[in-house]
Amino acid sequence: MTRVVVVGSANLDLGVAVPHLPAPGETVLGDDVAARPGGKGSNQAVAARRLGVETRFFAAIGDDRFGDDVRAALAAEGVPLDHLTTVEGVATGVALIVVDPEGENTIVVAPGANARLADGALAGLPAALDQGTVLVLQLEIPPATCLAAARHGRAAGARVLLNAAPLPDPVPADMTVLLREVDVLVVNEGEALRLSGSTADWPTLAAALRGLGPDAVVITLGAQGAVHADATGTATHPAYPVDAVDTTGAGDSFVGALAASLAEGLPLAEAVRRGCAAGALATTRMGAQSALPTRPELDSFQN
Ligand code: ATP
Numbered sequence: 001m002t003r004v005v006v007v008g009s010a011n012l013d014l015g016v017a018v019p020h021l022p023a024p025g026e027t028v029l030g031d032d033v034a035a036r037p038g039g040k041g042s043n044q045a046v047a048a049r050r051l052g053v054e055t056r057f058f059a060a061i062g063d064d065r066f067g068d069d070v071r072a073a074l075a076a077e078g079v080p081l082d083h084l085t086t087v088e089g090v091a092t093g094v095a096l097i098v099v100d101p102e103g104e105n106t107i108v109v110a111p112g113a114n115a116r117l118a119d120g121a122l123a124g125l126p127a128a129l130d131q132g133t134v135l136v137l138q139l140e141i142p143p144a145t146c147l148a149a150a151r152h153g154r155a156a157g158a159r160v161l162l163n164a165a166p167l168p169d170p171v172p173a174d175m176t177v178l179l180r181e182v183d184v185l186v187v188n189e190g191e192a193l194r195l196s197g198s199t200a201d202w203p204t205l206a207a208a209l210r211g212l213g214p215d216a217v218v219i220t221l222g223a224q225g226a227v228h229a230d231a232t233g234t235a236t237h238p239a240y241p242v243d244a245v246d247t248t249g250a251g252d253s254f255v256g257a258l259a260a261s262l263a264e265g266l267p268l269a270e271a272v273r274r275g276c277a278a279g280a281l282a283t284t285r286m287g288a289q290s291a292l293p294t295r296p297e298l299d300s301f302q303n
Helices: 040-050 065-077 112-116 143-156 175-179 189-196 202-212 250-263 268-283 295-302
Strands: 003-007 011-017 034-038 055-062 084-087 093-099 105-110 133-137 159-163 184-188 216-220 226-230 233-237
Touching (some): 003 040, 003 143, 003 250, 011 065, 034 040, 034 065, 040 250, 055 065, 084 112, 133 143, 133 250, 143 159, 184 202, 184 250, 189 202, 189 216, 202 216, 202 233, 216 250, 216 268, 226 268, 233 268, 250 268, 268 295
Parallel strands (some): 011 093, 055 084, 133 159
Antiparallel strands (some): 011 034, 093 105
């Protein structure tokens, strides 16, 4: 079965453009608020789905209006809602984002129902996994749930992909336990430095991070592309040159495309290449989820 299964966060992002970021105690008048679906789990599930791969999404939302909005957005993308848990009396996760004219932002995340995604919500997970599945995890849900999901993945023979973001600072001690259940680790530059505790060059760091457990490690380097390491060696893929207008969501676009490509059986280097293409494409449009490329866009971009 070719399939991507994502266990992670679903938020509603509330964004306002402001003339300048507010100082402590200051009130700033901004533009109209824009409400968009977000959260790393939701973004990565939609990223994989848009690339034409069967995608399942395990997440928790609240029993509020924002939860209805998250549901509707996922349904519109063709992501099945069967594994979406509604937590009674709890708010849907919200990210409050203000952006100034230079693109600098401040973000406050209220995790809401994401913090209540418990083991019980994973009851249907084993049945959704097999050896052809790529199971995608991030760190916006409770660590215990993330670990339980990874263990289900291992037990089913699925490939467990962890995007270790956002990585708490300092790195929690139990991260070493989770990393031992991971097959493919994806981190950005800052996360790679903190996880390894080293400032060596990126290929050396990627190879060193394999020592924590994952068979394959990918470090995304923004406009420098990505470096990857597995048992066959280490290589760098340069970024695709594009006119970037908004880099929000590039990382989620990369992870979704990497997961979809691995689920289709592509080797790591080719999956990273497609991840770089999907990340680059996402930077050419405003927004996070709205900027994710479709399969035809990705295929024609690379040819
Ligand atoms: P974010 O949290 O903003 O989504 P991230 O730090 O997780 O980003 P990045 O490393 O910035 O992830 O981006 C992921 C991938 O997207 C990169 O490996 C690269 O291939 C592509 N990418 C990002 N920014 C650019 C850019 N300016 N030009 C071309 N490709 C880019």
